[in-house]
Amino acid sequence: MSASLGSVAIMKLIGERIQKWNQQLVQHKQHMFNYMIVLRISPFPPNWVVNLGSSHLGVPIGVFFWGTFLGVAPPSFIHVQAGAALDRLSSSDKLEIFTVTNVSCLIAVCIVALIPVFIKKRFNNSA
Numbered sequence: 001m002s003a004s005l006g007s008v009a010i011m012k013l014i015g016e017r018i019q020k021w022n023q024q025l026v027q028h029k030q031h032m033f034n035y036m037i038v039l040r041i042s043p044f045p046p047n048w049v050v051n052l053g054s055s056h057l058g059v060p061i062g063v064f065f066w067g068t069f070l071g072v073a074p075p076s077f078i079h080v081q082a083g084a085a086l087d088r089l090s091s092s093d094k095l096e097i098f099t100v101t102n103v104s105c106l107i108a109v110c111i112v113a114l115i116p117v118f119i120k121k122r123f124n125n126s127a
Contacts, residue, residue: 003055010056018056025057030120033063037113040071041106074109078102 011018028035036059039050054064081102 006052007056010052018053021053022057025059031117032059033067034113034117036063036067037071038110040068041074041110041113071113074106077105 025032036050036054039045040047081099
């Protein structure tokens, strides 16, 4: 929707930035799926920026869909845990959202998503 309905407005407002980001994305095109997962897990940039920007930056729909699908699951797990913790508040004085398990889960998913990027860079540099 953003590409078809908002491209004129987006290009007028931030066209120069879009062109600059597009040049950077071309260099990392083979790792776009991994970066999409990390962008969805991290709170910076917000998801709505990724949603709007992806269509203007030429992110393929498959990469966008699967990267979003796999990148939203770990934070959703944390949100469910937070809801369960809030439910337990009535019986406990202790609220534990940032547990070692929750933070470790997010970090592990980010690392796993970036492993192919590091492997490709390692083998490309040694060749």
